[in-house]
Amino acid sequence: MNDRQLLDGQGIAPKKSLGQNFLHDPHTLEKIVALAELPTGATVLEIGPGTGNLTRALARAAARVIAVEVDDRLIPLLHDAFADQPHIEIVHGDILTLDLAARLGDAPYTLVANLPYYITSAILRHIFEEMPRPQRIVVTVQREVAERLVAAPGEMSLLAISVQFYGQPRIALRLSAGAFWPRPDVDSAVVRIDVYERPPVDVPDEKLFFRVVRAGFGQKRKQLRNAISAGLGLDKAAADALLWAAGIDPQRRAETLSLEEWAALARAVAGMRG
Helix, strand or coil: CCHHHHHHHCCCCCCHHHCCCEECCHHHHHHHHHHHCCCCCCEEEEECCCCCHHHHHHHCCCCEEEEEECCCCCHHHHHHHCCCCCCEEEEECCCCCCCHHHHHCCCCCEEEEECCHHHHHHHHHHHHHCCCCCCEEEEEEEHHHHHHHCCCCCCCCHHHHHHHCCEEEEEEEEECHHHEECCCCCCEEEEEEEECCCCCCCCCCHHHHHHHHHHHCCCCCCEHHHHHHHHHCCCHHHHHHHHHHCCCCCCCEHHHCCHHHHHHHHHHHHHHHC
């Protein structure tokens, strides 16, 4: 029985508001699990299991799967599908408000998910900001978002900095819209992020680092002197001094800075305050 037949039988229609496009291609599902390189005894967090296609593939490879689904209509289907597999835990809830530490404890885990396009950025930020963080992330996202995640200086964004601060992303698979039902209007990609044990750059404080980055990207396409001045509440002379102290030309724009340059700027801000 395919996804359409399963949901039609229950009188359930996919919700666009939840970004429900179910990945059903079996070869792609197996490739995603292989990309996760799950160790023996692995714990996996899955976000948005939907009808359980990826969950079934994960169930064959992991010792424990925690599948978090926000759509209450799908919870009975998931419970029925995995009733005889006690290592699969179906959780009805919103990943953005879920207490991950309470669910996972201190156990290392891997995040594997087909993420709803409309909330991808928020989910990744939440996962990185919460503790414990995953050891590895393998997620299906909109192809445009995947390309933003792996961007280099010149095309950087707040999202790229937020991800690359915590891990090394790479595009592992490119997927056509036909791998999903309902068929989305855009193509997708599978991104693997190997999470660092510690950030690759030296920053005085993570919160300060991201405050500086958000300030820099707060006025798109503006010169950094203007964005930093507005975002940190400084006059332009002070913003210029900070940027020069970090070795950054105040006329550059945020998308051109590397991770190390943002770290240098955060250190300069910390030095000014100290």
